Amino acid sequence: MSEFVKFSLIGVINTAFAWVLYEILYVLNVWPGHAAVAAWSISCAIGMVESHYVHYKFTFKSSFPYRRSLYRAIIVYASQLIVTTWITYTLVEGYGVHHRLVWLFNTCVFGFFNFLLIRLIAFPPKYDINRMKSSASVI
Numbered sequence: 001m002s003e004f005v006k007f008s009l010i011g012v013i014n015t016a017f018a019w020v021l022y023e024i025l026y027v028l029n030v031w032p033g034h035a036a037v038a039a040w041s042i043s044c045a046i047g048m049v050e051s052h053y054v055h056y057k058f059t060f061k062s063s064f065p066y067r068r069s070l071y072r073a074i075i076v077y078a079s080q081l082i083v084t085t086w087i088t089y090t091l092v093e094g095y096g097v098h099h100r101l102v103w104l105f106n107t108c109v110f111g112f113f114n115f116l117l118i119r120l121i122a123f124p125p126k127y128d129i130n131r132m133k134s135s136a137s138v139i
Contacts, residue, residue, distance in 0.1 A: 006059050007115050014054060015107060018047045022103060036092045036099035040106070041085050048077040055118065064127040073122035080110055080117075 022043040031038035052073040056066060084106040091097040091105075119125070 003059065003119065004115055007055065007119075008111075010054055010059050011111065014047065014051045017050060018043050018107070019103070021046060026099065034089075034093070036102065037085060037089050039099075040088045040103065041081065044077070044081045044084065048074055048081075051077075052118075052122065055123070060119070060123040061129040062123045062127045063129055064122075064124055069122045073118060076114070076117045076121055080114060084110060 022039045025039035025042050026035050029035045029038075030042065049070070052070050056062070056069060062069065087106060088099075088102050091102045092099050
């Protein structure tokens, strides 16, 4: 539970970063006619690397190799990116829901799933430094 709290607290920083980047990209309208979809996709893709780095350094105390962890995290994030981009497209362009509400929806709904998948796939528990230390002290 403490990891989830730490993940969530650091997630506030990651979310703020993603929100600012999203707003900038939305205003720049990098894909005319599809501003929300483009801003969501690009900000999420950039945020993947930023989020992974911050969680690697501060959230999870893992000895899992950084590049392997990043690779696995990108698979998780990219899978979510496909789903959330489709949701953004459908709700914003298909149903006319305000783009900021869709951003908030995607961020909130997928936050917990993100924690579970990142924790299990990109930061496997068997590589936890604290767990490894406690196992070594038992021996």
